[in-house]
Amino acid sequence: xxxxxxLLGGPDSGKTNYVGRLWTALDAGSGQLKAAQQPDDITFxxxxxxxxxxxxxxxxxxxxxxxxxxxxxxVDQAGGQETAIVVPDISGELWRNAVLDCxxxxxxxxxxxxxxxxxxxxxxxxxxxxxxxxxxxxxRMLAKLGGTEAPGLATQVMLCxxxxxxxxxxxxxxxxxxxxxxxxxxxWDLVDAQKFAQGPRAxxxxxYPLLAGRLADIDRLDVRVxxxxxxxxxxxxxxxxxxxxxxxxxxxxxxxxxEDELGIWRKDGDLTLPVAWVVGV
Amino acid sequence: MSRDCTFDGCTVGETGVCAxxxxxxxxxxxxxxxxxxxxxxxxxxxxxxxxxxxxDLGAPVLEKPAGAASFPSSRTLxxxxxxxxxxxxxxxxxxxxxDPESGKTACLASLYLLVSNAQLxxxxxxxxxxxxxxxxxxxxxxxxxxxxxxxxxxxxTEMADDRRPGFLHLRLLRQADGHRVDFALPDLxxxxxxxxxxxxxxxxxxxxxxxxxxxxxxxxxxxxxRERRQGVISRLGQLAGRIKSIFDGEIPRMMIxxxxxxxxxxxxxxxxxxxAELAKRDVVARICQIAPFSECGDVxxxxxxxxxxxxxxxxxRCEVDFWPSSAPEEGSRSYIAFRRxx
Numbered sequence: 001x002x003x004x005x006x007l008l009g010g011p012d013s014g015k016t017n018y019v020g021r022l023w024t025a026l027d028a029g030s031g032q033l034k035a036a037q038q039p040d041d042i043t044f045x046x047x048x049x050x051x052x053x054x055x056x057x058x059x060x061x062x063x064x065x066x067x068x069x070x071x072x073x074x075v076d077q078a079g080g081q082e083t084a085i086v087v088p089d090i091s092g093e094l095w096r097n098a099v100l101d102c103x104x105x106x107x108x109x110x111x112x113x114x115x116x117x118x119x120x121x122x123x124x125x126x127x128x129x130x131x132x133x134x135x136x137x138x139x140r141m142l143a144k145l146g147g148t149e150a151p152g153l154a155t156q157v158m159l160c161x162x163x164x165x166x167x168x169x170x171x172x173x174x175x176x177x178x179x180x181x182x183x184x185x186x187x188w189d190l191v192d193a194q195k196f197a198q199g200p201r202a203x204x205x206x207x208y209p210l211l212a213g214r215l216a217d218i219d220r221l222d223v224r225v226x227x228x229x230x231x232x233x234x235x236x237x238x239x240x241x242x243x244x245x246x247x248x249x250x251x252x253x254x255x256x257x258x259e260d261e262l263g264i265w266r267k268d269g270d271l272t273l274p275v276a277w278v279v280g281v
Numbered sequence: 282m283s284r285d286c287t288f289d290g291c292t293v294g295e296t297g298v299c300a301x302x303x304x305x306x307x308x309x310x311x312x313x314x315x316x317x318x319x320x321x322x323x324x325x326x327x328x329x330x331x332x333x334x335x336x337d338l339g340a341p342v343l344e345k346p347a348g349a350a351s352f353p354s355s356r357t358l359x360x361x362x363x364x365x366x367x368x369x370x371x372x373x374x375x376x377x378x379x380d381p382e383s384g385k386t387a388c389l390a391s392l393y394l395l396v397s398n399a400q401l402x403x404x405x406x407x408x409x410x411x412x413x414x415x416x417x418x419x420x421x422x423x424x425x426x427x428x429x430x431x432x433x434x435x436x437x438t439e440m441a442d443d444r445r446p447g448f449l450h451l452r453l454l455r456q457a458d459g460h461r462v463d464f465a466l467p468d469l470x471x472x473x474x475x476x477x478x479x480x481x482x483x484x485x486x487x488x489x490x491x492x493x494x495x496x497x498x499x500x501x502x503x504x505x506x507r508e509r510r511q512g513v514i515s516r517l518g519q520l521a522g523r524i525k526s527i528f529d530g531e532i533p534r535m536m537i538x539x540x541x542x543x544x545x546x547x548x549x550x551x552x553x554x555x556x557a558e559l560a561k562r563d564v565v566a567r568i569c570q571i572a573p574f575s576e577c578g579d580v581x582x583x584x585x586x587x588x589x590x591x592x593x594x595x596x597x598r599c600e601v602d603f604w605p606s607s608a609p610e611e612g613s614r615s616y617i618a619f620r621r622x623x
Binding site: 098099101102103104105106108109110132133134135138139141142143150153154156157160161164165168169205206209210213214216217 | 420
């Protein structure tokens with residue numbers, strides 16, 4: 001059985017780095033999902049993983065027009081049925097254009113309809129983040145005063161629209177339950193201890209009120225929020241961490257956070273969890 | 282003259298109909314065309330490479346562009362969409378009327394900015410089916426077409442750069458009780474209201490009949506200006522009269538939304554005059570002062586909007602006393618007369 005999992009998110013939201021890291025986690029075989037066999041084509045994921053191996057994040061892929069699919073057959077840790085998952089990576093630019101034009105290439109529409117679930121990425125502290133309009137800017141634009149450069153579409157509006165797209169396209173799961181949808185807040189290692197304890201949902205409420213409100217009001221999708229750090233630290237700014245990372249290697253670095261029954265956000269070294277939950281094998 | 286005929290204006294080659302109503306096989310012009318065509322076929326080919334082969338005639342001139350799959354639009358919504366939404370959940374339709382430049386758009390823009398910045402006190406965003414419509418309004422990107430306001434409310438499949446009247450949808454969560462309220466807020470040209478007042482053109486306001494509340498938006502600066510005040514108040518009265526005639530009497534709750542609170546507060550005497558003017562038509566309206574934007578003074582932008590939203594849904598919470606206790610009265614037939622007096 002083949003499951004297709006769609007990765008959505010704006011430019012610079014951490015999708016590509018996650019796919020690269022996901023492959024190494026599947027290959028290591030210590031997570032809830034593990035690779036059942038070596039996939040035929042791993043060029044794309046190896047390229048991304050290479051950046052991580054050398055202590056750098058993969059560059060943004062917004063100028064890559066062609067789609068890059070990562071296909072792998074996975075099996076549950078418990079040794080259940082083998083499942084092929086396809087994770088098409090797509091530039092954030094394409095999703096942004098889809099929102100602006102309200103349309104998308106027919107093959108991607110088909111991909112969305114076939115998908116079994118989706119992961120939505122938002123990155124903490126991204127320089128591509130567009131804040132919502134404020135009164136001063138809006139008033140100038142309404143009065144046509146000029147001299148105000150029109151800011152791009154606010155990130156939270158784009159994300160809400162992407163969720164709307166998923167609502168109208170994703171089909172129900174085979175057992176009739178709602179399609180699953182993971183919201184992944186990447187670069188979660190950048191937040192301080194207090195925000196970490198409050199969790200990514202609280203972060204979204206503070207930074208993206210429209211998105212947080214929308215997530216709380218979805219009745220067509222089963223939503224779960226994760227925090228994610230692909231390598232567990234900042235390879236760009238934290239030189240000491242990078243040294244340690246290069247010395248020890250990628251394995252064991254990186255984690256996701258998820259909320260337990262008591263409402264406490266805990267780290268888990270299993271980076272396959274956001275996909276495992278969506279696939280639900 | 283067509284390719285198959287020498288007679289001027291005859292299109293028998295393309296349409297098969299002879300202009301002289303002759304049988305094409307015997308018409309001398311037609312035959313002549315065929316003969317001369319046959320004789321000069323080589324020349325024609327030699328003359329121009331642009332001559333099209335006959336089988337291409339009628340074929341599409343341009344190649345079909347690669348189509349893209351569309352998602353449902355999230356610009357303004359047509360009345361049909363709102364009707365279907367009302368079929369599945371309770372939607373509070375608000376009728377928003379007001380002359381051009383009274384601040385209707387600013388009011389909607391500011392409401393959107395408040396929710397998108399999580400600053401609408403007591404409320405938070407839950408959903409909107411017209412998010413891009415709101416975004417366009419807040420950017421002033423939706424101008425009525427060069428001062429030529431559209432004539433009818435249309436559906437949402439129009440061009441992005443053409444402002445169409447329609448509804449904006451906003452679902453808000455009331456933090457006090459966790460209740461979700463769906464608002465359908467129409468974005469209409471002010472000229473419609475002006476025409477309603479001046480010439481009783483009410484056919485476009487059919488949607489008002491499903492409205493829970495009517496906001497009449499008035500420019501607060503005009504009310505504070507002594508020279509313009511009387512005219513504005515009198516027009517309010519006329520508008521109330523028109524609304525009454527749309528409803529044949531009983532009208533929904535009416536609220537006078539006075540914008541530009543940042544330019545000053547309405548004095549009590551003005552409020553009394555408005556109330557007196559409306560009373561001439563037996564209309565009672567609550568006055569709400571708001572400041573969608575803040576240009577002067579220390580009134581913050583978005584002032585009064587949270588109270589306005591609260592007042593808009595206020596009545597919904599008013600519960601009817603199921604069976605008020607009263608002293609039994611012989612022969613009053615209370616059971617049958619239950620609720621007759623309400």
